[in-house]
Amino acid sequence: MSQPLIGSLSMDLDNKWAYLRAAGHEDWESASSYFDIAVPRIVELLGELNLPLTVFLVGRDLDVDEDVRSIKSFDQLPSWEAANHSLNHLPWMHTMSDTEIESEIMTTHDRIISTVGTRPRGFRGPGFSCPAEVLRVLIRNQYTYDASIFPTSMAPIARAVFLARTNLKGEQREKAKKLYGGFASMRNPNRPFMRHEKVDGETFPLQEIPVTTLPFLRTPIHFSYVTFLASFSVTVAKMYFSMSLNMCRMTGTSPSLLLHPPDFLGCEDDSDMAYFPGMKLKREEKLSFMRWALGKFAREFDVRTMLDQTKTLATTDGFVPQPATT
Numbered sequence: 001m002s003q004p005l006i007g008s009l010s011m012d013l014d015n016k017w018a019y020l021r022a023a024g025h026e027d028w029e030s031a032s033s034y035f036d037i038a039v040p041r042i043v044e045l046l047g048e049l050n051l052p053l054t055v056f057l058v059g060r061d062l063d064v065d066e067d068v069r070s071i072k073s074f075d076q077l078p079s080w081e082a083a084n085h086s087l088n089h090l091p092w093m094h095t096m097s098d099t100e101i102e103s104e105i106m107t108t109h110d111r112i113i114s115t116v117g118t119r120p121r122g123f124r125g126p127g128f129s130c131p132a133e134v135l136r137v138l139i140r141n142q143y144t145y146d147a148s149i150f151p152t153s154m155a156p157i158a159r160a161v162f163l164a165r166t167n168l169k170g171e172q173r174e175k176a177k178k179l180y181g182g183f184a185s186m187r188n189p190n191r192p193f194m195r196h197e198k199v200d201g202e203t204f205p206l207q208e209i210p211v212t213t214l215p216f217l218r219t220p221i222h223f224s225y226v227t228f229l230a231s232f233s234v235t236v237a238k239m240y241f242s243m244s245l246n247m248c249r250m251t252g253t254s255p256s257l258l259l260h261p262p263d264f265l266g267c268e269d270d271s272d273m274a275y276f277p278g279m280k281l282k283r284e285e286k287l288s289f290m291r292w293a294l295g296k297f298a299r300e301f302d303v304r305t306m307l308d309q310t311k312t313l314a315t316t317d318g319f320v321p322q323p324a325t326t
């Protein structure tokens with residue numbers, strides 16, 4: 001049998017306040033953290049399956065002692081990488097000034113170094129927003145990769161659903177109309193590629209690892225979407241996930257799969273989260289589905305952190321050099 005294809009597993013460690021703010025709740029700032037419930041479950045399940053993890057951290061939470069304590073428990077995993085997910089998790093980085101963008105990235109960068117003790121090498125923009133200035137800041141600060149591309153055909157649908165359900169008003173609502181990119185996001189590659197970005201007149205390389213979608217159809221395959229399907233039918237969700245992994249193998253797409261904390265929470269864990277897709281499942285149902293899906297990924301692929309995945313891309317056929325996309 002040939003070597004298993006290399007893949008990666010990451011988590012956007014978005015806290016409850018980020019979900020509530022996106023939904024337009026005015027009291028989002030006073031939301032409690034759910035890290036103390038979700039993180040131990042993540043560490044336990046991934047530890048059991050011997051899976052590594054890249055965790056995209058939001059700087060705002062790195063200022064809260066209890067949250068930092070939860071984050072440090074990722075040290076119990078066989079291997080984990082702390083990466084940068086901006087300071088305030090504002091999904092409209094494309095509307096910010098250069099100074100604001102730099103502060104969103106670098107404040108979190110410094111907080112990761114002072115709390116976790118490692119230097120972040122990867123960045124993912126909240127809401128998959130990826131303007132050129134973000135890439136320039138990453139290059140100037142020796143980042144290895146960006147992970148802000150979500151090449152899905154569902155972007156316009158996801159945005160319409162978001163706008164229909166959120167209470168955001170005024171300027172924030174206008175900004176949200178650009179979320180997820182348009183159909184243009186589908187023109188982005190669905191596999192890791194090398195960008196070439198101009199900084200101060202010189203061209204530099206930066207690896208891009210998109211959040212993998214279903215090859216060809218480009219429907220989402222990240223776990224929040226698959227658990228959302230499971231809330232209608234576990235059988236259908238399992239078929240869809242199995243088919244997705246098969247398609248990645250058949251097309252030689254090195255999968256980079258994405259987790260969020262609510263993937264480990266059931267409806268009885270947090271009533272504030274009931275609004276969100278995939279939160280109808282009971283805790284036991286959700287965790288048993290996640291154990292099945294992550295176990296399958298662990299058995300069928302050589303799963304690494306994203307930083308470890310970037311080291312292999314230049315030497316495996318998962319690497320496809322492409323011209324920079326704008």
Ligand SMILES: [Zn+2]
Nearest residue numbers: 012014126127
């Ligand atoms: Zn996020």
